[in-house]
Amino acid sequence: MNLSLLDPFAVAKEYPEVLTQTLSYGHSTCIKSTRSGDYLASGLIDGTIIIIDNDTNSTISILHDHTRSITSLCWSYCGRYLLSGSRDWKVNLWDLQKGHVIRSVTFEGPVWNCTLVPGSESPFQFVAALLEDDPVFVDMSCANSIKITKLETDPFVDDGDRKHWTLTCAYEKTGRFIFNGTSKGWLNIIDGKSFETVKSIKICNSNIKGIEFSSIGENVAINSSDRIIRQYKLTIAERENGTYKLNLELENRYQDAVNRLQWNSVKFNHNSEYLCASTLGATHDVYIWETGMGSLIKILEGSNEELIEVDWNFRRCCITATGMDSGMLYNWSIVIPQKWSALAPDFEEIEENIDYEEKEDEFDFVDYDDDLNKIIEEEERDIVDVITKEKTDARGFPFVESFVINVSLQPELE
Amino acid sequence: MTQDLSQSKYKLRSIHKQTQNDNLVSTCKISPDGKMLATASSDKTIKLWSITDNSNGLKLIRTLIGHSKGISDISFSPNSKYLASASDDLTIRIWDVEFGEQIQILKGHTYHINTLCFNFKGSILLSGSSDENIRIWDLKNGKCLKILSAHSDPISSLDFSFDGTIIVSGSYDGLIRLFDLETGQCLKTLIYDKSGSSFPISFVKFSPNSKYILSSSLDGFLRLWDYMNNKVVKTFKNNDSKSISEKYNLNSNFITFNNELLICSGDEVGEILFWDLQSKDIVFKLIASHDNSPIMQVESFNDGELLISCSLKGEICIWDYIK
Numbered sequence: 001m002n003l004s005l006l007d008p009f010a011v012a013k014e015y016p017e018v019l020t021q022t023l024s025y026g027h028s029t030c031i032k033s034t035r036s037g038d039y040l041a042s043g044l045i046d047g048t049i050i051i052i053d054n055d056t057n058s059t060i061s062i063l064h065d066h067t068r069s070i071t072s073l074c075w076s077y078c079g080r081y082l083l084s085g086s087r088d089w090k091v092n093l094w095d096l097q098k099g100h101v102i103r104s105v106t107f108e109g110p111v112w113n114c115t116l117v118p119g120s121e122s123p124f125q126f127v128a129a130l131l132e133d134d135p136v137f138v139d140m141s142c143a144n145s146i147k148i149t150k151l152e153t154d155p156f157v158d159d160g161d162r163k164h165w166t167l168t169c170a171y172e173k174t175g176r177f178i179f180n181g182t183s184k185g186w187l188n189i190i191d192g193k194s195f196e197t198v199k200s201i202k203i204c205n206s207n208i209k210g211i212e213f214s215s216i217g218e219n220v221a222i223n224s225s226d227r228i229i230r231q232y233k234l235t236i237a238e239r240e241n242g243t244y245k246l247n248l249e250l251e252n253r254y255q256d257a258v259n260r261l262q263w264n265s266v267k268f269n270h271n272s273e274y275l276c277a278s279t280l281g282a283t284h285d286v287y288i289w290e291t292g293m294g295s296l297i298k299i300l301e302g303s304n305e306e307l308i309e310v311d312w313n314f315r316r317c318c319i320t321a322t323g324m325d326s327g328m329l330y331n332w333s334i335v336i337p338q339k340w341s342a343l344a345p346d347f348e349e350i351e352e353n354i355d356y357e358e359k360e361d362e363f364d365f366v367d368y369d370d371d372l373n374k375i376i377e378e379e380e381r382d383i384v385d386v387i388t389k390e391k392t393d394a395r396g397f398p399f400v401e402s403f404v405i406n407v408s409l410q411p412e413l414e
Numbered sequence: 415m416t417q418d419l420s421q422s423k424y425k426l427r428s429i430h431k432q433t434q435n436d437n438l439v440s441t442c443k444i445s446p447d448g449k450m451l452a453t454a455s456s457d458k459t460i461k462l463w464s465i466t467d468n469s470n471g472l473k474l475i476r477t478l479i480g481h482s483k484g485i486s487d488i489s490f491s492p493n494s495k496y497l498a499s500a501s502d503d504l505t506i507r508i509w510d511v512e513f514g515e516q517i518q519i520l521k522g523h524t525y526h527i528n529t530l531c532f533n534f535k536g537s538i539l540l541s542g543s544s545d546e547n548i549r550i551w552d553l554k555n556g557k558c559l560k561i562l563s564a565h566s567d568p569i570s571s572l573d574f575s576f577d578g579t580i581i582v583s584g585s586y587d588g589l590i591r592l593f594d595l596e597t598g599q600c601l602k603t604l605i606y607d608k609s610g611s612s613f614p615i616s617f618v619k620f621s622p623n624s625k626y627i628l629s630s631s632l633d634g635f636l637r638l639w640d641y642m643n644n645k646v647v648k649t650f651k652n653n654d655s656k657s658i659s660e661k662y663n664l665n666s667n668f669i670t671f672n673n674e675l676l677i678c679s680g681d682e683v684g685e686i687l688f689w690d691l692q693s694k695d696i697v698f699k700l701i702a703s704h705d706n707s708p709i710m711q712v713e714s715f716n717d718g719e720l721l722i723s724c725s726l727k728g729e730i731c732i733w734d735y736i737k
Contacts, residue, residue, distance in 0.1 A: 001624055002575075002579035002596070004642070005601040006594070053535065053537045053554070055533065055535065055578070055596070056537050056554065056555075056559060058552050059554070060537060060554050339599075339601075342599070342600045342603060343591075343600050343603055345602075345605055345644055376646075376649055380694065383692055384638065384647050384648065384692070385623070385625075386622055386623060386625070386638075386668060386675075387621075387675075389576065389622075389623040389624070404492070405535075406495075407536045407553065407554055409495075409496050409508050409510075409518060409536075409553050411518065
């Protein structure tokens with residue numbers, strides 16, 4: 001609600017501009033903020049996961065179980081559950097109400113990434129990409145019998161590519177289809193119900209490192225080792241016989257032709273008008289492009305090291321990135337200047353000096369006592385609504401009831 | 415004036431007197447889960463009561479002892495596990511309710527602390543003091559995050575908007591200020607100067623949708639502010655040109671239970687007044703003290719399904735809404 005009282009021009013800015021903060025809570029390898037923007041989960045190199053409260057920037061919860069570095073984090077829609085994948089071959093599902101693991105699956109190798117089915121009420125189903133293994137769909141609804149379904153790595157059409165592995169997996173936003181990227185540049189689209197590959201597209205000749213869907217709109221960004229991020233428009237149409245027609249149309253290619261930069265991690269903003277990516281190489285920046293024309297509009301500078309993971313907290317309009325060497329978190333956000341006129345109701349901010357002219361009735365004495373009651377009565381006839389809340393904040397995001405993580409105020413014993 | 419109690423929507427469940435040794439009670443608070451009541455007193459102690467359904471009303475669970483001077487305000491954390499207390503001994507103490515132990519002491523204010531307020535997450539505590547500062551505390555680390563020094567007289571009352579982003583403060587300098595929690599910037603200042611000078615603000619509270627602010631001031635009126643447009647949209651008065659309060663910081667509430675739309679506040683002579691929010695008329699009164707002691711706090715649970723009032727002399731009344 002604070003936004004409606006701030007400078008509207010500052011609030012209307014769509015992307016952050018200035019490095020405002022660096023946080024150091026261990027060596028972070030993976031970050032993800034909740035949908036409400038209240039909390040940030042940070043996975044560390046030693047397997048610890050810490051939850052940071054964005055209001056105080058302090059750690060409110062520390063989750064210990066993994067023994068190797070965290071590779072992937074995913075919040076449930078409600079914000080109560082957190083899925084974590086690690087190099088210790090495990091995927092854990094944490095319940096933040098209880099503060100411990102409620103489901104755990106151990107695979108036969110390190111986990112590249114894992115992601116929950118979006119839009120689903122239950123947080124018990126996910127897909128994971130594993131090192132040198134086929135990707136899996138896992139249903140953990142029943143703690144005693146966890147069902148693991150292997151998904152195909154080979155493309156739908158046989159073109160002679162052999163010995164390739166799925167490196168990354170993602171759900172499109174409805175949760176109906178799984179998109180897997182392989183080490184030979186194939187994108188396999190798998191039906192989320194029958195688990196059959198329905199379509200395969202050759203994107204490039206190198207590794208697909210990341211697939212990122214926008215939360216609104218139809219954009220998908222595919223990051224590959226050939227130093228290009230390709231942005232596609234995805235259309236899914238249901239045919240009369242119940243099957244789907246999927247179409248990917250290349251919209252933009254993002255690359256830095258001069259520096260030949262590798263992109264580490266890619267994120268869309270909330271309405272996919274902007275795309276940001278962290279860079280690997282000599283520059284230590286986050287690039288932001290406008291997705292309509294594909295033009296570079298901003299380079300976020302200030303970190304003194306290469307950046308690995310990026311996360312875009314839409315509600316706070318803040319981009320966070322992890323540093324490769326120190327594992328610190330770098331926050332870029334919008335700086336809104338203090339409006340000095342807010343400190344006194346009769347102050348007015350003016351652009352330049354103006355000549356003062358006394359108004360006709362400016363210093364007329366008004367005897368309020370007599371007609372004050374009358375004035376009050378006249379002014380206060382309107383019906384006021386003190387109950388109905390605004391549906392959205394000044395940036396247009398709906399106010400959502402999100403899960404509140406319990407804070408223990410008991411000082412920890414050192 | 416004859417009191418028309420037939421309009422009354424509340425029934426007295428029980429009265430509890432805890433007057434001992436002439437100690438004064440400054441406030442009472444219902445825990446957010448509705449199971450407990452805490453009272454703070456000038457005798458340096460906090461008493462925790464369990465609220466029971468029978469006519470006994472309250473059962474003492476324990477007394478929290480630790481402060482070295484009288485206590486002005488207390489506040490339960492949103493999960494009802496902790497209680498914060500503000501005292502004239504310049505400290506804020508955080509208590510574990512279940513075990514009754516003191517787990518944190520927050521020091522920093524340089525004069526009496528008057529008011530406390532938790533954010534909805536339970537991670538931040540606000541405190542307002544007679545040293546004219548508001549402090550924002552990070553409770554996980556027990557550290558002061560920010561000091562808001564924009565008032566020029568003691569801070570009397572603080573509240574958060576429902577989404578926890580705006581802080582409203584009332585001060586004896588007559589100003590109501592709104593602050594941004596994230597940056598600590600002052601977003602807006604409200605002042606009522608129609609009647610010549612501005613009287614000290616004794617209480618502020620956001621409306622349920624946080625679009626309005628209800629304020630009490632020591633000129634004896636309650637005002638409902640439309641803060642976006644800097645204007646008072648409703649003024650609530652006592653009958654017969656009596657004031658509501660000119661000396662004490664008495665709280666007020668929005669009663670919205672069962673589609674009611676009332677404002678309630680205690681007064682200085684032992685009554686609880688209920689206004690219709692739209693017409694501003696007093697609909698009914700409740701007598702909550704037998705010796706005309708000021709009603710320091712009227713606590714509302716579940717938007718007014720249950721009210722608990724406490725008088726300065728320590729009379730605690732529990733009221734049930736009659737459907």
